[in-house]
Amino acid sequence: GAVVSQHPSRVICKSGTSVKIECRSLDFQATTMFWYRQFPKQSLMLMATSNEGSKATYEQGVEKDKFLINHASLTLSTLTVTSAHPEDSSFYICSARRQRTGEKLFFGSGTQLSVL
Amino acid sequence: QKEVEQNSGPLSVPEGAIASLNCTYSDRVSQSFFWYRQYSGKSPELIMSIYSNGDKEDGRFTAQLNKASQYVSLLIRDSQPSDSATYLCAVNEFSGGYNKLIFGAGTRLAVHP
Numbered sequence: 001g002a003v004v005s006q007h008p009s010r011v012i013c014k015s016g017t018s019v020k021i022e023c024r025s026l027d028f029q030a031t032t033m034f035w036y037r038q039f040p041k042q043s044l045m046l047m048a049t050s051n052e053g054s055k056a057t058y059e060q061g062v063e064k065d066k067f068l069i070n071h072a073s074l075t076l077s078t079l080t081v082t083s084a085h086p087e088d089s090s091f092y093i094c095s096a097r098r099q100r101t102g103e104k105l106f107f108g109s110g111t112q113l114s115v116l
Numbered sequence: 117q118k119e120v121e122q123n124s125g126p127l128s129v130p131e132g133a134i135a136s137l138n139c140t141y142s143d144r145v146s147q148s149f150f151w152y153r154q155y156s157g158k159s160p161e162l163i164m165s166i167y168s169n170g171d172k173e174d175g176r177f178t179a180q181l182n183k184a185s186q187y188v189s190l191l192i193r194d195s196q197p198s199d200s201a202t203y204l205c206a207v208n209e210f211s212g213g214y215n216k217l218i219f220g221a222g223t224r225l226a227v228h229p
Contacts, residue, residue, distance in 0.1 A: 006159075032214060034216065034217070036219075042221060043204065043219045043220060043221040043222055044160070044204070044219045045219075046216055046217075046218065049212070049214050049216065057212050057213075057214065091157075093159050093160075095217075097215075104150070104162060104165060105150075105162075105206075105217050106162075107159040107160055107161070108159060109158070109159050110157075110158065110159040112157070
C-alpha cells in the first residue's frame with residue numbers, strides 16, 4: 001500500500017514556540033494532502049486541504065495565520081503551528097490521496113504535540 | 117460540514133462473538149463510505165470501503181450500506197481481543213472543489229476473553 005511518512009512523531013515544546021510537522025508521500029505523488037487534528041477521545045477534525053503549488057484551503061474556524069501550511073512539492077506538505085499554546089496540544093495527522101485508488105486516504109503516523 | 121454520527125460506546129463483546137458497529141450520515145449525496153480502525157495513539161488504518169447498497173465482505177469484516185436510510189454498518193465476526201480499538205466511520209463529502217473525508221467520533225470496541 002501507499003506510504004505516508006510523518007515527522008516528528010512527538011514534540012514537547014514551551015508555550016510561544018513554533019513547531020513544524022512534515023508529511024511526505026514516499027512512493028506516490030500527492031497533489032492534495034489533508035491535515036487533521038484529534039483531541040483525546042474525539043474524532044479526527046479536518047483542519048485544511050493542502051494543495052501543491054497553491055494556497056491551502058482551511059476549514060471553518062481554523063486560523064490560517066496560526067496553522068501555516070506549505071505544499072512545496074508533490075511529495076511534501078508541512079504544517080507549522082506558530083506561537084503554540086497549551087490549547088494547541090493535540091494529535092496532528094496528515095493524509096494523502098493516491099491517484100487510481102479512488103477516495104481512500106492514506107495516513108501518516110501522526111504527531112503528538114504537547115505544549116507546556 | 118456534514119455530520120457523521122456514531123455511538124461512542126464502549127461496545128463490549130465476548131471473544132468469538134459478532135460485533136456490530138453503526139453509523140449514520142447527513143449528506144444525502146455522499147457516495148463513498150469507509151471504516152477505519154484506530155488504536156490508541158496511532159493513526160487510523162483502513163479496514164473497508166463500500167460504495168453500493170448492500171453488503172460487502174472481506175474476511176471477518178462485513179460492511180453494510182443503505183443509502184436510503186443514510187446508514188452504514190460494520191460487522192466483525194469471531195471477534196478477537198486484538199480487534200479492541202476505536203472504529204471510525206468516514207463519509208466522503210465534495211466541498212470547496214475537493215473530495216474530503218469526514219469522520220464520525222468513533223465507537224470504542226472492547227473484546228474480552
